[in-house]
Amino acid sequence: MSLPAQRDELQAADKLTLYKQIRHDIERRILAGEWPPGHRIPFEHELMARYRCSRMTVNKALSELAQADLIERRRRAGTFVRRPQHLSAVLKIADIRAEIIGLGRSYAYELIHCSRRAANAADRARLGVRKAGKVIAIACRHSADNVPFAIEDRLIDLDTVPEAAAADFTTEPPGSWLLHHVPWTEAEHTIGAVVADERTAAGLDIAVGAPCLVIDRYTWRSARTVTAVRLHYPGDSHRLVARFKGG
Amino acid sequence: MSLPAQRDELQAADKLTLYKQIRHDIERRILAGEWPPGHRIPFEHELMARYRCSRMTVNKALSELAQADLIERRRRAGTFVRRPQHLSAVLKIADIRAEIIGLGRSYAYELIHCSRRAANAADRARLGVRKAGKVIAIACRHSADNVPFAIEDRLIDLDTVPEAAAADFTTEPPGSWLLHHVPWTEAEHTIGAVVADERTAAGLDIAVGAPCLVIDRYTWRSARTVTAVRLHYPGDSHRLVARFKGG
DNA sequence: TACGATTATATGTCTAGACATATATGTCAA
């Protein structure tokens, strides 16, 4: 099986702590194919002997690998390399202002429309709420280097976020405001493609019928709806990138 | 601060282990806003006293929360609730056959084109390899309930996956074959929107100019290119859904 | 042979310590 080395050699390799060394060592073998899916990884007590450490240290390394779905641990049976199932990619969807500034481009924001109203039936359906309440409806545009980057169409539930009534969305993008004023929400994203209708085309300064990437984000907090937003990006210039590890 | 309860009450609540109880208890407070971003969480020794357990148990709970980016741990300073930064969503991109079957729909696969050739310049650029080698080029179509679901355009690097030369892609989708024969790859996804050109429209049985979601997946394994694939989905019917927690 | 009870064992969690390490903070001198 050629597990390498003594603990000392491993630690000499770089300056990581022991459990990280063990984790990386096992991960390397899995990713390199040395231990293929289904392979039984040495028992904890064997790894203890090999790395000359206590069981808790081995356990910490294996627990993290199990959390990452790289291995599967079965009582009495042992620990096995998992067969990758779904390609779970991590998609980082940044706040648009932060994203554009992070790209080193100049950011511009324009508020197109902002109104406060009692939620109508369509609003309630979109926010997934039953009771009638007040909402803020916002349309705005984000630009990078003075080129339209995305247009945004948003509803904010004022019952959940009453402070939003006092916010000034003429200068601050609602997404950024919410990010700083409503901590720790949960969300669901839906990504699709559409062709630009007249209004979208005008907003993004593209041709009617040009492809657009659409991201719908529905955000809630402790079972209460916070906001629903639809973002249109020019499809030929914007791309979402997701990186992952897993098969 | 009203940390609740004795350890016994916590455990009585449900049947989770103690460190999970602690983790959930702290997570609940953060998500509910009781402990807002920047708030300093009680020190480990305080939590030890509150939950009447050893430091390792508290530490395990806090370590997992730190891994999930919910909290930030600073030596000597303490542990703090993080301000959510980027909305990192987990996007599960399943093997298409598995995805369709998982939706309870009938799956059909058609191989449109399959050829083996020496990599030309375009192939090498797409695969990100310098040296000339052999590749397999595949075009195929996935259908759900006999309606076109996606068309696939793929290159496989035969230098990395020589076994693919013997695979039969007339009946098995290349994605499924690779998933079962090339374990534990890494990948990068790029998601965009285009309008259907004539070939795409014909393949998906939609109108020319209709919106399509495009996913490019580039897959490698231990620094070796495995495959590059471009998938076109009808934009009006297919949507990617990503869920997440994090602000 | 088939099935139910028993046993052995690998993982899951937990403890009460220990030392390492980064760093906030206070102290003292220039």
Next chain:
DNA sequence: TTGACATATATGTCTAGACATATAATCGTA
């Protein structure tokens, strides 16, 4: 006031045990 240094402290990692628990394997019985 400022910068260099010392110190205190919270987290980071590790140990050598312990008991709990799920389950694969074995054994016994119908």
